[in-house]
Amino acid sequence: MSTRQLKLGFILHGVGPGWGDWRHADADPTASTNIDFYLRQAKLAEQGKFDFLFVADSVHITEKSSPHYLNRFEPLTILSALATATTHIGLVGTLTVSYSEPYTVARQFASLDHISRGRAGWNVVTSWLSGSAENYGKPSHPPHEVRYRIAAEHLQTVQGLWDSWEDDALVRNKASGEFLDPSKLHTLHHQGEFFSVRGPLNISRSPQGQPVIFQAGASEDGRNFSARHAEAFFTEGSTFESSQTYYADIKKRAATFGRPAQRLAVLPALRAIVGRTAEDAERLYSEAVALIRIEDALVALARSFNEHDLGQYPLDGPFPDIAHFGSESNRSASERIVRTAREENLTLRQTALRYASPRREFVGTGVQVADAIQRWFDGGAADGFILFESLPFQLDAFIAEVVPVLQQRGLFRQEYEHSTLRGNLGLEVPENRYTAARRQVA
Secondary structure (H helix, E strand, C coil): CCCCCCCCEEEEECCCCCCHHCCCCCCCCCHHHHHHHHHHHHHHHHCCCCEEECCCCCCCCCCCCHHHHCCCCCHHHHHHHCCCCCCCCEEEEEECCCCCCCCHHHHHHHHHHHHCCCEEEEECCCCCHHHHHHHHCCCCCCHHHHHCCCCCCCCHHHHHHHECCCCEEEEEEECCCCEEHHHHHHHEEEEECCCCCCEEECCCCCCCCCEEEEEECCHHHHHHHHHCCCEEECCCCCCCHHHHHHHHHHHHHHHHHCCHHHHHHHEEEEECHHHHHHHHHHHHHHHHHCCCCCHHHHHHHHHHHHHHCCCCCCCCECCCCCCCHHHCHHHHHHHHHHHHHHHHEEEEEHHHHHHHHCCCEEECCCCCCCCCHHHHHCCCCCCCCECCCCCCCCCHHHHHHHHHHHHHHHCCCCCCCCCHHHHHHCCCCCCHHHHHHHHHCC
16 A cells, blocks of 8 residues: 555546547537536546646637637636535636736635635646737737746735735634734735735635645746746656656755655646557547547647647648747747657657647556556656546546556545645645744744
């Protein structure tokens, strides 16, 4: 029996991440804005004892964007609805620091944290599609390095606002009429390079103290930001070896910043395909691959290159010289794609289809997929995974076939250990900074 436990998240991705999933005969083409679909998936993931649900987001689309990106729920709205239909599973949403104000963000996530009784998490993103600027009246999209400076100040401001109230500030004494101990309500008075916020926040701390911080930075700036601030890391996880390298690097950086690296979870993306038999899994894999049109694969690939039009290049020619389109967009992903294409001499078609297809390592029976998961977990490549549904009802199959195997091996919980997301992820409740300062003085 393992003392270290897998962490599992599930991404609520509606009609799918953009590789033709919605065209499957059993797929619901309205799923991205269908509350009943989200409710079913959320309740099912909670039955499977997943740590959290995750809703991704972006704030820019074009007519070429994938179906889910074109028409979907705003994360905090749908997560607030799901909070009332679940009791234990975490609720993690993406929100951009480049196009939001810290005071509003602090209120929104603190509200979700209270509604869910301590199950909120924030995936902090900087937004890498340049078209986002025009939706917010900005003259231009901030450069990559500037976006991470914004992110650091924004997050620190939000966390400062979350500490406005000490945990025992609300007295609520009906006899004396004392509702608040004013000595335990604090004004932030933040003045920085990008933000000016007085405070205090008009909502107190939740049972988990502060929402859990998630991040997916993989560039040099992104890794340093993640290692310094995040409590869980989303990664692309294209190969076992690259994931091992990222895992070792991000843990080392976190330790350098004086953080408890062993408690911070590295969570690669997982598009598992689970069948009752190996033959059944292969059939399902063929179904998934058959849904991928090259046009869709090119659009999905282009997102890492600021939605540059890849249709203008020969499909079966060498991978085009487009690295510069990604340098101020999704830098880490674009660099990885270009490097792989160059090293393996891939054509544009081969590159697009590779990144659109599920990894073969996680295709098989419940035992086979559990074996692959355990290999990554034991091999220093992952602390858990964020599961994408490759085909309709694959979440059902994963919970029915894979989860019991992981539980039998002592790698995954039988029941939720705690009522908060922090508790289930093995994270400590952060002490209020003002309470800590008072204690140190005493």
